[in-house]
Every structure is written in C-alpha cells, then in structure tokens.
Amino acid sequence: MLENYVPTIVEGFVSTRFDSLQSEFLDELSENPLDNVELLQDQLDFCPQLCRFKYESCSSYIMKVMEPLLQMYMEWASVQPCRDNKELSLTEAKLAWLVHIIAAILKTKQISGYSGEHELLDAELSACIFQLINVTDNGTHRQRYGETSKQRLDCAIIIFLQNFKKSYIGDQAMHSSTQLFDRLSTLVGLHDHLQVLNAVTGKIATNLKSYTQCKEVIDQTISLFMELTSGYMTGKLLLKLDTVKFITSHHNKEHFPFLEEQTCFRSRTTFYYTIGSLIFLEDSLLKFKSSMEPLLQVFISLESTPDAIFRSDVVKYALIGLMRDLRGITMATDGRKTYGFLFDWLYPARTPLLLKAMSHWFDVPEVTTPLLKFMAELVLNKSQRLTFDSSSPNGILLFREVSKLIVAYGSRILPVADPADVYKSKYKGIWISLTILSRALSGNYVNFGVFELYGDRALVDALDVALKMILVIPLAEILAYPKFAGSYFAFLEVLFDNHLTFIMNLDTNTFMHIVGSLDSGLKSLNESISSQCASAVDQLASFYFLNITMGELPTSPAALNLVQCINDCPGLFPQILKSLFELIIFEDCGNRWSLSRPMLSLILINEEMFTSVKGHIVASYPLDQQQHLSQCFDKLMEDITRSLEQNNRDRFTQNLNRFKNGLRVV
Known part of the structure; x- marks a missing residue:
C-alpha cells in the first residue's frame, strides 16, 4: 500500500533538499528553487495529498528535523557578531524548506476539512513556525535583512501564514478549530484568533519596516495583509490591534522605508488599498481624516513647491507615490458614503495639484500613467458609489475636473514627436484617457445637458481632444495593442x-x-x-x-x-x-x-x-x-x-x- 511508504517519501524529499543546498551554496550562479515561489508551490502540491495518509508520522518527522535547527537559530540570535555567516545562511535555507513544506501540509485542512487529532498535529507544526517568527527579527537576525537566505526564509514564513489564514483565521473558521487554538495556547501562548492575528500583523509590520529593497518579501507581505482584511469579521478584529492602528495612521516613508524605494512603487497601490479597506470598515469621517494625514502632508509639500523646481526628481517621485497611494485608497471605497468621504477630502482643495502635475509632467509617462490611472479609478461608478444627492453638483464638478485633466494632457502630448517606445510614452496615456472619458460618460452621475444649456465647454473640449488623440494614431496601431483597442472601442460605444x-x-x-x-x-x-x-x-x-x-x-x-x-x-x-x-x-x-x-x-x-x-x-x-x-x-x-x-x-x-x-x- 502507498500509505506505508509515505513517511519514507517525505524523509527522502527533505534529505534531498538539504543535500542540494550544499551544492547550491558552492555554485552561486545556480538557480535556487526557493527563489521561484510559484514553481516551488507546484512541487509541494503532493504534500497535502500524500501526508494525510500518515499524518502523525510525517508531522513527527518534520518536527524532529525542525526543532534542532530552530534551537540553533535561536542561539545565533544572541551571538555578536555571527560566528559563521555561511553556516547561518545554510540553516536559514534549511528552515525555509521546512517552513514551505509545513505550509503545504496545512493545505490538507482545506482539502479534507478534517478536525480532531489532525488539527492538534497542525497546532504542533504551526507552533514551530510561530516560535521561529518570534526569533527571526531579534538580535543578530535584525542585521540580516539584506541577506538572500534571510529573505527566502521570510518569504517562506509569509507563505505559511497565508495558508494558516485560509485554514484557521478566515471568517468561516472563526467559530471552529477550538482544538488547534487550545493547543497553540499551551505551546506558544496564543489563546485565540485575536492573539494569532496580533502575531501575524506584528510580522507584517516588521517586514514592511525592515525591508526596503526586497520586492519579493514586500509583495508577499502586502498580499497577506490584504487577504487578512478581505473578511468582514477578520477586518473588525484587526482594527482592535495596536499594530494595525499604527499602520493606518503612520503610513509614511519614515516608518515604512519601502514606500520610497522605486522598485516597490507598484506595491504601494495594494498597500493603500488594504489601508483604505481597514479605514472604511470603521465608517467614521473623523477616522478617515486622521488616517489621511500622512497623504495630506505630501499634498501640502507639493502644493508649496515653486514652479521653478516642480520638475525636480524629488517632486517626480513624490507625485508617482502619491498617485499610486490615492488610487489604492479610491479602490477601497465601495459605497456612496465612503466615496463621499474621499471626494469631499479631494475637492476642491486638492484637485488643483493634479492639473498642475499634468501640466508640468505631461511628457513623463512615469508620472502621467499613475495620475491618469488614479483618475480612471476615481470616476468609475462601481457599486453605485458615485450617487450624489439630487441637489448636489458634485457629478458635474467631477466631470469638469476630468475635462481639465484630459485637455491638459491631450493638448500637450499630441505635438510631441513619437519617441522610440511610442506605446509607453504616448499610446498608453491616450488609452487610459479614453478609459477615463468612457467611465465618466457612462457613469450615470452627470447631466450632460447642463453643459450646453449654460455654455460650459467642459464636455465639448474633452470630446474634441479625445477625437484628436485617436485620429492622430493609425487604426492598425490601435488594433495592434489589445488594451488600446479595448479602450478605443469602449469609448466609441x-x-x-x-x-x-x-x-x-x-x-x-x-x-x-x-x-x-x-x-x-x-x-x-x-x-x-x-x-x-x-x-x-x-x-x-x-x-x-x-x-x-x-x-x-x-x-x-x-x-x-x-x-x-x-x-x-x-x-x-x-x-x-x-x-x-x-x-x-x-x-x-x-x-x-x-x-x-x-x-x-x-x-x-x-x-x-x-x-x-x-x-x-x-x-x-x-x-x-x-x-x-x-x-x-x-x-x-x-x-x-x-x-x-x-x-x-x-x-x-x-x-x-x-x-x-x-x-x-x-
């Protein structure tokens, strides 16, 4: 029977992984399997299917291998300086493999929905990882965030926490899995969901504070943070934690240096979408305004910058980050009330900066693309969030801002000669502009007859510029780029x-x-x-x-x-x-x-x-x-x-x- 060989198969897999580490350390040019998380997960898909036949013996073997490595790693945390950096890196690599394997084994819960003894074994395995989490950011290990082996270990821990969340922290698991938490309470002092969430968010905050240039760790960490906020009950629990309160009120580069790193700019949108989701869970205007204070300070700084130095790199990167952050916050508004918080915060005090940024940076796609994408999100009437009172002019006022921005971009970008990378420099901005107009024209929150009635050229000017932008580009070029074609024909419809x-x-x-x-x-x-x-x-x-x-x-x-x-x-x-x-x-x-x-x-x-x-x-x-x-x-x-x-x-x-x-x- 296959199940009789399961422990042997698992032991063989672990031993071969450990043996291969020696050769990988000797050959620095060889590709490390731990660096390709998706491929690694595919390789480990056999674990939950296989281990459930001999769950106790498999988990016992893994803990037997894990415990001495964990003990050694804990001892190294107190050694100053580290006595053997190469040996420590090897230990981190072995721990990373074991964490990935344990993370894969936890999927068994999702597949079979077991409880009882298997749940207790999950607690034993998980306790080892939570012990590891307690030591990874202490002592000597605080100095190793730039080391590749440390980064791989932290990536593995995040993968484990993602799988643990799916099995034991989600809204569906809030009132079950009592045996696991009873056992975790005995082993590592984590008595309930709230304490586990506190440990998880502590690791999230530490990663975001400590890593500045490792995009893989940052992206995985933010992804976990977003998953935690996706459940209503879990999100409510998060709001009780001091760590989460700190994140939602101190999200600036001083506390989270990765926000200033250019390679991590794309991660900012997801980070702020998560922050926005938490802010809007409280449904409080006062909480919203206090949480937006870090972004308000960026606005004030940019607004006070003289025109003479507005084309500096400092302003450039501040604008890129701000637009990505605002897009994330806007994505999180899922109803009329929360959207109203954001709109009233932006208009009319903050919107002039958007037009100024477009006027000065129209020919720099690194700035215009996030700015236009933010506006495309702002005008999207998803979940009927852009439903203003019948006496409110906000829909008309919003479209006037859209028109100003599109005209400012289109009238300036059209005379620019086509560069080598014409898609990035010109076509991308044009198709996003068409998307903005399509969403604004079809959002059902603007009475466009008002513009003609009162001689306001906002609609006419926006359509004229849009028409000029699409006529200057050959149809074959439009059809050659799928996103451009999709935006073009959606606009025509x-x-x-x-x-x-x-x-x-x-x-x-x-x-x-x-x-x-x-x-x-x-x-x-x-x-x-x-x-x-x-x-x-x-x-x-x-x-x-x-x-x-x-x-x-x-x-x-x-x-x-x-x-x-x-x-x-x-x-x-x-x-x-x-x-x-x-x-x-x-x-x-x-x-x-x-x-x-x-x-x-x-x-x-x-x-x-x-x-x-x-x-x-x-x-x-x-x-x-x-x-x-x-x-x-x-x-x-x-x-x-x-x-x-x-x-x-x-x-x-x-x-x-x-x-x-x-x-x-x-």
Whole structure:
C-alpha cells in the first residue's frame, strides 16, 4: 500500500533538499528553487495529498528535523557578531524548506476539512513556525535583512501564514478549530484568533519596516495583509490591534522605508488599498481624516513647491507615490458614503495639484500613467458609489475636473514627436484617457445637458481632444495593442450610445474613419470588442431608420449632416452589413445576439441594400449550394416587420439562429 511508504517519501524529499543546498551554496550562479515561489508551490502540491495518509508520522518527522535547527537559530540570535555567516545562511535555507513544506501540509485542512487529532498535529507544526517568527527579527537576525537566505526564509514564513489564514483565521473558521487554538495556547501562548492575528500583523509590520529593497518579501507581505482584511469579521478584529492602528495612521516613508524605494512603487497601490479597506470598515469621517494625514502632508509639500523646481526628481517621485497611494485608497471605497468621504477630502482643495502635475509632467509617462490611472479609478461608478444627492453638483464638478485633466494632457502630448517606445510614452496615456472619458460618460452621475444649456465647454473640449488623440494614431496601431483597442472601442460605444449627435456632426472624412473602424472592430477575435462595435453600429443605424428612413424630412443640423455623410459614402452601410453576415456564416460567434441587433437595423434602412448583399454572398458559393443558401436568406425575414420594437428584434434573432443552423447542411 502507498500509505506505508509515505513517511519514507517525505524523509527522502527533505534529505534531498538539504543535500542540494550544499551544492547550491558552492555554485552561486545556480538557480535556487526557493527563489521561484510559484514553481516551488507546484512541487509541494503532493504534500497535502500524500501526508494525510500518515499524518502523525510525517508531522513527527518534520518536527524532529525542525526543532534542532530552530534551537540553533535561536542561539545565533544572541551571538555578536555571527560566528559563521555561511553556516547561518545554510540553516536559514534549511528552515525555509521546512517552513514551505509545513505550509503545504496545512493545505490538507482545506482539502479534507478534517478536525480532531489532525488539527492538534497542525497546532504542533504551526507552533514551530510561530516560535521561529518570534526569533527571526531579534538580535543578530535584525542585521540580516539584506541577506538572500534571510529573505527566502521570510518569504517562506509569509507563505505559511497565508495558508494558516485560509485554514484557521478566515471568517468561516472563526467559530471552529477550538482544538488547534487550545493547543497553540499551551505551546506558544496564543489563546485565540485575536492573539494569532496580533502575531501575524506584528510580522507584517516588521517586514514592511525592515525591508526596503526586497520586492519579493514586500509583495508577499502586502498580499497577506490584504487577504487578512478581505473578511468582514477578520477586518473588525484587526482594527482592535495596536499594530494595525499604527499602520493606518503612520503610513509614511519614515516608518515604512519601502514606500520610497522605486522598485516597490507598484506595491504601494495594494498597500493603500488594504489601508483604505481597514479605514472604511470603521465608517467614521473623523477616522478617515486622521488616517489621511500622512497623504495630506505630501499634498501640502507639493502644493508649496515653486514652479521653478516642480520638475525636480524629488517632486517626480513624490507625485508617482502619491498617485499610486490615492488610487489604492479610491479602490477601497465601495459605497456612496465612503466615496463621499474621499471626494469631499479631494475637492476642491486638492484637485488643483493634479492639473498642475499634468501640466508640468505631461511628457513623463512615469508620472502621467499613475495620475491618469488614479483618475480612471476615481470616476468609475462601481457599486453605485458615485450617487450624489439630487441637489448636489458634485457629478458635474467631477466631470469638469476630468475635462481639465484630459485637455491638459491631450493638448500637450499630441505635438510631441513619437519617441522610440511610442506605446509607453504616448499610446498608453491616450488609452487610459479614453478609459477615463468612457467611465465618466457612462457613469450615470452627470447631466450632460447642463453643459450646453449654460455654455460650459467642459464636455465639448474633452470630446474634441479625445477625437484628436485617436485620429492622430493609425487604426492598425490601435488594433495592434489589445488594451488600446479595448479602450478605443469602449469609448466609441459610449459615444454612439450617449452622444450620437457629436458623431453625426463630424465632417465626412472623420465620420468615415470612425464608422469604418467599427467595421474593423466587428471582425476582432475579442468578442467583447466585436459586441461593442455592434452596439455602436446599431445605435447609428437605428437612428437613421427611425428618423430618416421612416421619419419626416430631417430638420436638425446633426440629422442633415448624417444624411450627407451617408450619401457621400454609399458603400458604408452595405460593407458593414456584409461583414456582419460573413461573421455569422463563416465564424462560430458566441455573441450572435449582439451581432443580430445592427443587422436588423441595417436591413430595414434599405431592403435593396440587403438584397444586393444577399446576392453577393450567394454568388460566392458553389452553384449546387446557392439555391439552399438563398432559401435560408428568405426564411431569415419571415414574420419580420418594418419595426425596431423589442419583440421584432427578438424574432429576428431567433430567425438568425435558425439561419445559422440551416447553413450547416450546405
């Protein structure tokens, strides 16, 4: 039986890992398995599946190996200076392997959901790690944060704490696992969830204070911190801890030096998202303002910086960090009240700095990208958090700030000659700007009619600059970058849906370019883009059918201009209809419903156009298949009336599905 060999397999695995450490230390150029956490976890996936058959003997063996190493490591903490740095590094490497193995074994709880004796054994193993945590940051070990072996050990400890959290700390485990905590109380004095959380957050705070340049340890630590705050009950418990109170009120570079390290800038957003999640759990304006004090001091410092030295590196890195931090805080606002805290804190006192930063740093993507991404998060109406009172002008005021920022960026970046890395330097900022506008235009918190009514050019200026930015870039370049293409077509969908008059007022060449790009987008392999283009085409074709084909003679300037554009481009609608039919016929589209909407609108505009497209497609088939294909086309329009009512649209979609099924016998 396999289970009889489990202890031997585990012993063999541990011994081979230890033996390999000697050669790895001798060959400094060889890759250490401990450096690739994802690959390491894949290698250790066998542990929970295998060890559960002989859990007691496996855990006993691991503790037998662990205890002398732990004792030796504790003794080294009091030696000044360390008597044998190489031997200490080897010990840390062995401990790291054992911690990773114990972390993997804890997954057994998640797989089988056991309790009783197995839970007690988990407590024995976990107690060893908590003892290790108590000593890793004491004595001599405080001087070793720059050592690779120490970093690997701390990464292993964080992985263990992540797995321990999933099994024993999450909201689902709050009222279970009493045997484990009773045993931990006896072994290491951790009596309940709160004390365990205190030990875990203590390690988190120590890592964030002590490591300044090891991105791996910092990222893993912040990830654990974020996971702890994700549960409501766990988050509430965290707020009781002094360590967490310190973090949420002293999150500055003086206490957490990694915030000043450029290689860790990306980590700041997650760190502040976690801090924001904790702040907003208390739902207190006073707590929010006090917690934002460190960021307020950065704002005040930047606002008082003279224009003459605003392009200095000190300002540059302060802006990058501040924008990443604010984006994290904004991501954490998940409701109307918490968003209101942040908006009132930012507007109007703090927003002028954003415009000043964009005006001075428009050509530096390291600054503009985090600034634009922060604004993209600020205008995103997720969970209906941007729901202002009916008498509040905040939605309009927010869009005016958006318009100023987009105009400031677009008007300055367009004249800049294309650099070697044009995507990073120009395209990325443009597609984020389009994302900002798309979210603001579709967020349903701005009455855009107010701008025209009162002669405010905020909307017109923003759309004009956006149009100039997309027209200056060849469509092939846009399609070459997936994120750019996604943002571009999402923007067009919003324009055609909510601001069709703006499109209809374009000159013929620009109109042709925009609508022609929708034809290219329909053929995209990305079904989301294809559906967005279909929606945009349907909005245009539906307007044409209802107001021009079936309506009286158009009188509005926009409608007259649309008629002129279509007359100047007679092949535009037929080409799009042909593309739609080719997609249905030759591709297995998962978004057939979306494609059916513009097809009906285009067919009803001009039945002769439909007849011509049908004849062209039928003629492209072999002679022996043309009659059957023609019959399929005839059935497509059965019971379809000259109407865009919902029931008529649904009937056409059903006919289109039968049309597609009928083609399979051709």
